[in-house]
Amino acid sequence: MSDITTPVPTQLTIYNNIRSITNSLSYPSLLAQLSFWQWTLITLTSIFIWKIITARLLTPLSKMPGPFWETVFSYNMYKSLFQGEFHTYLLNQQHKYGPIFYVARNRVCISDPNDARHILSKKTFIKSKVYNMSILGAPNIFTTKDPKFNEMRRRQIGPAFTVSHISEMEKIIHDQTVVSLKNKIEALLNKNAQQTGVRECRINYVKDFYYMMFDVVSELAFGKSFGMLERGDFTILGYMHSMSFLAATEAAVPFTLEKEWIMKKQRDDARKLVAYTKKIVQDRIRENQEKGKPERKDILQSFIDSVDKETGNKMSIQEIVSENIVLLFGGTDTASNTMSWTLFLLMIYPEVYKKVVQEVREAFPNPKSSIKYSEARSKLPYLEAVLYESMRLLPVVPAGLGRTVPKEGAEFQGYKIPGGTTIYVFIQGLHRNPKYWDQPDKFIPERFLGEGAAERKRNVFIFSTGYRICPGRNLAWMEMMLPMSRLLRDYDFELPKESHFGPDVIDPLTGEPKIMPGHLGLVFGPRYPDRDGWIVIKPADLSAFSIPIDNSNSSSNLEIQSNRAFSNEDKETEGGGGSTPLSAVSTTSTLV
Numbered sequence: 177m178s179d180i181t182t183p184v185p186t187q188l189t190i191y192n193n194i195r196s197i198t199n200s201l202s203y204p205s206l207l208a209q210l211s212f213w214q215w216t217l218i219t220l221t222s223i224f225i226w227k228i229i230t231a232r233l234l235t236p237l238s239k240m241p242g243p244f245w246e247t248v249f250s251y252n253m254y255k256s257l258f259q260g261e262f263h264t265y266l267l268n269q270q271h272k273y274g275p276i277f278y279v280a281r282n283r284v285c286i287s288d289p290n291d292a293r294h295i296l297s298k299k300t301f302i303k304s305k306v307y308n309m310s311i312l313g314a315p316n317i318f319t320t321k322d323p324k325f326n327e328m329r330r331r332q333i334g335p336a337f338t339v340s341h342i343s344e345m346e347k348i349i350h351d352q353t354v355v356s357l358k359n360k361i362e363a364l365l366n367k368n369a370q371q372t373g374v375r376e377c378r379i380n381y382v383k384d385f386y387y388m389m390f391d392v393v394s395e396l397a398f399g400k401s402f403g404m405l406e407r408g409d410f411t412i413l414g415y416m417h418s419m420s421f422l423a424a425t426e427a428a429v430p431f432t433l434e435k436e437w438i439m440k441k442q443r444d445d446a447r448k449l450v451a452y453t454k455k456i457v458q459d460r461i462r463e464n465q466e467k468g469k470p471e472r473k474d475i476l477q478s479f480i481d482s483v484d485k486e487t488g489n490k491m492s493i494q495e496i497v498s499e500n501i502v503l504l505f506g507g508t509d510t511a512s513n514t515m516s517w518t519l520f521l522l523m524i525y526p527e528v529y530k531k532v533v534q535e536v537r538e539a540f541p542n543p544k545s546s547i548k549y550s551e552a553r554s555k556l557p558y559l560e561a562v563l564y565e566s567m568r569l570l571p572v573v574p575a576g577l578g579r580t581v582p583k584e585g586a587e588f589q590g591y592k593i594p595g596g597t598t599i600y601v602f603i604q605g606l607h608r609n610p611k612y613w614d615q616p617d618k619f620i621p622e623r624f625l626g627e628g629a630a631e632r633k634r635n636v637f638i639f640s641t642g643y644r645i646c647p648g649r650n651l652a653w654m655e656m657m658l659p660m661s662r663l664l665r666d667y668d669f670e671l672p673k674e675s676h677f678g679p680d681v682i683d684p685l686t687g688e689p690k691i692m693p694g695h696l697g698l699v700f701g702p703r704y705p706d707r708d709g710w711i712v713i714k715p716a717d718l719s720a721f722s723i724p725i726d727n728s729n730s731s732s733n734l735e736i737q738s739n740r741a742f743s744n745e746d747k748e749t750e751g752g753g754g755s756t757p758l759s760a761v762s763t764t765s766t767l768v
């Protein structure tokens with residue numbers, strides 16, 4: 177055993193190196209005499225000292241609380257990023273240091289709602305350089321850092337996302353969500369009933385919600401469904417995964433940007449997706465010329481028709497391609513994971529589940545009726561509160577909307593932040609800030625009902641806020657409310673017996689039911705969908721809910737009318753990012 181006072185070889189080597197350096201200091205030919213290892217040691221020591229000086233002494237950020245060594249080397253931050261745990265890392269730091277902290281070299285994390293609103297509403301705080309998707313070949317609304325371009329693009333794509341346009345697409349959305357899912361579930365129920373005599377089945381809801389959202393967005397933005405849920409066709413998904421990997425790598429390691437020899441397969445797949453999308457757009461334009469415009473409303477046609485009222489600019493084919501692909505990234509796993517987290521939370525909080533089921537079945541007791549979106553929003557306030565609370569507790573974009581501080585610098589919570597610093601507006605941190613949320617780790621949908629609910633909804637930043645607010649938020653609400661309301665009315669759900677989770681599986685850290693592990697890639701979703709994504713489904717017994725005789729043309733009518741007009745209050749939203757004036761959907765306007 178080595179004596180504790182005896183230096184281990186590495187210490188000895190370092191000691192000898194330092195001694196030989198200090199000895200050699202007395203000679204003028206110092207540099208010439210240094211060995212390779214001495215040079216290396218001097219260089220590393222200088223870098224170390226320089227990093228400490230610049231990261232801790234020469235910057236006003238050093239006055240801010242934050243982990244000392246992390247702000248010098250950022251090792252744990254990068255580790256958490258690669259492990260898909262960046263949000264957990266930030267949340268732990270927030271517990272230690274509060275709602276503003278120096279997270280890593282040149283980076284600050286903020287989780288106060290007033291600061292967040294200020295940063296996200298100012299056009300001088302531009303998106304940070306992590307937003308890149310070089311392969312798309314044309315700038316788009318999401319990756320652009322230029323506020324002027326973003327404004328113009330919002331004027332161009334805005335009409336596709338107005339409440340009135342979305343309501344005209346309701347039939348398509350209904351068919352691709354409610355009808356598709358129900359077809360799959362009913363087929364499984366029938367098959368099982370034949371085989372076992374029990375009308376019960378299992379689906380992997382995490383995966384099926386994901387495929388379902390691809391089918392909706394592709395039907396709307398590509399004019400035809402990719403058929404993932406319906407036909408199990410995953411060709412496009414493969415291309416998408418390659419493209420996300422490419423985008424994430426280019427964002428994390430900017431050196432790889434546009435380097436053809438790196439990630440060749442991913443670049444090839446991404447090009448295939450671009451080519452496929454281009455053909456779809458060209459085909460629609462040709463059809464427009466040959467047969468006239470289609471009768472049905474969709475996002476693709478709206479993009480083709482769009483003209484910027486200020487400049488008169490139309491979008492080129494390449495620009496439409498770029499925007500359509502952005503929609504595949506922005507509009508699919510965001511909405512599907514929100515639905516998955518919501519259903520999971522309902523399973524581990526049975527009292528909430530019971531209450532929301534009761535609400536839906538009482539409001540829509542006729543098992544044969546479909547549920548229109550406007551009716552769901554007006555008659556199901558508890559379901560809406562459940563979705564808000566799920567988005568607060570487990571936001572699918574939890575960590576860091578990165579913004580660059582303008583060159584004149586900024587000041588938040590008494591701390592000066594120099595120009596060029598990246599600020600992470602930390603969504604999950606905002607949603608768990610104990611100054612604004614009572615029992616922040618607990619799932620309590622009631623907080624979004626009654627007095628103070630409007631203000632609390634304003635403090636949910638799930639769709640961001642300000643001038644880069646999510647233009648797809650009204651569409652997302654419809655895509656989630658339609659299937660959620662129908663599933664909860666028509667079926668009973670429970671976690672499989674072998675599930676690792678349930679109301680009695682308590683997380684010792686929070687004292688609340690344990691949440692299944694998540695993973696933050698581009699979006700935050702369940703980490704092990706193959707293991708944790710299963711749910712048992714049985715047909716609901718609605719006989720306890722009286723079925724009113726319905727002669728009106730409202731909720732009990734079986735068919736959803738597409739192309740129906742909404743009320744006079746319905747206006748086009750400015751630039752697609754504006755408010756949602758329909759009284760029935762007024763809650764979304766609080767996010768603007």
Ligand code: HEM
Nearest residue numbers: 317318503506507510511514573638639640644646648652
């Ligand atoms: C629950 C579902 C959704 C959530 C939580 C969500 C969340 C967000 C957030 C947080 C941003 C801001 C990102 C940033 O600044 O970095 C954003 C932007 C965006 N979202 Fe969504 N989104 C959802 C659904 C959709 C849908 C359905 C679409 C369209 C089909 C869509 C299209 C977009 C686009 C194009 C942007 C870029 C806007 C810009 O940068 O100016 N999103 N979304």
